[in-house]
Amino acid sequence: MNEGTQETEPKRRGRRAGGEDTKAALLAAARETFVERGYEGATVRSIAARAGVDAAMVNHWFGSKEGLFAKAVLQVPIDPNELVGRLLQGPVEEIGERIVRNFLGIWDATEGGHFAALMRSVTAHDRVAEVLREFFVRTLLRRVVASVGTDRPDLRATLAASQIFGMGMVRYVVRFEPLASADVETMVKAVAPNLQRYLTGDIG
Structure with a gap:
């Protein structure tokens, strides 16, 4: 493959001045x-090659391609702790609405490009699916459920993940209309009530 040479032209080559700059x-x-x-x-x-650094720097900073993927893609544009704080800031009965608004805000910013890439990667690589479960179910949603103090937190977190990712699939991957082009508030009104039930309501 000549992939490395194809990536050299848009970026400068050679070593960068500082480690954080390289990262x-x-x-x-x-x-x-x-x-x-x-x-x-x-x-x-x-x-x-696109970054203009030696390939050994990937292992140095992130340990592997999986580690880089987890930081670059699964992390979303904000720190997970900050995102959890956003989701928990406000009335518990509106947490479903905040989740929908935040995730649509994150994914709409790239017109669903990050979400679509995530789904392609999950279907192609088991390790990515493992990292995805770790991030969304344990790092994010499990903490949200634990903070509101409802029962069966693992089941609730997984159900919430199914709602969020189902929303993403319909909006960004298969692009079913009218949901693919619906405004955020329409999506909030349609999706948030069921998500709220998964998190704080009766799930039988």
């Missing part, structure tokens, strides 16, 4: 490359 460049390049090519299509060499 930031790799994260930016990884986000672009994963969105364009999916998990399998994005190689360490092509990401490093």
Whole structure:
């Protein structure tokens, strides 16, 4: 494959001045490359070439391609702790609405590109699915459910994940209308009540 040489022209080559600069460049390049090519299509060499650094820097900063993917794509644009804080800030009975607004705000910013890349990667690589479950169910939604103090937190977190990812699939991957082009408030009114029930209501 000549993938590495194909990526050299848009970015400068050679070593960067500082370690944090290198790390930031790799994260930016990884986000672009994963969105364009999916998990399998994005190689360490092509990401490093786009960032203008040596491929060994991927292992140095992130341990592996999986580690880079987790930081660059699964992390979403804000820190998970900050996102959990956003979701929990406000009345408990409106948490479903806040979740829908926040995730649509994150994914709509790239017209669903990050979400679509995530789904391609999940179907192509078991490890990515494991990291995805770790992030969304344990790191994010399980903490939200635990904070509101309802019963059966693992089941509730998984049900909430199914609602969020179902919404993403319909809106960004298969693009079923009218949901694919609906405004955020329409989506909130349609999706949030069921999500709220999963989190705080009667689930039998």
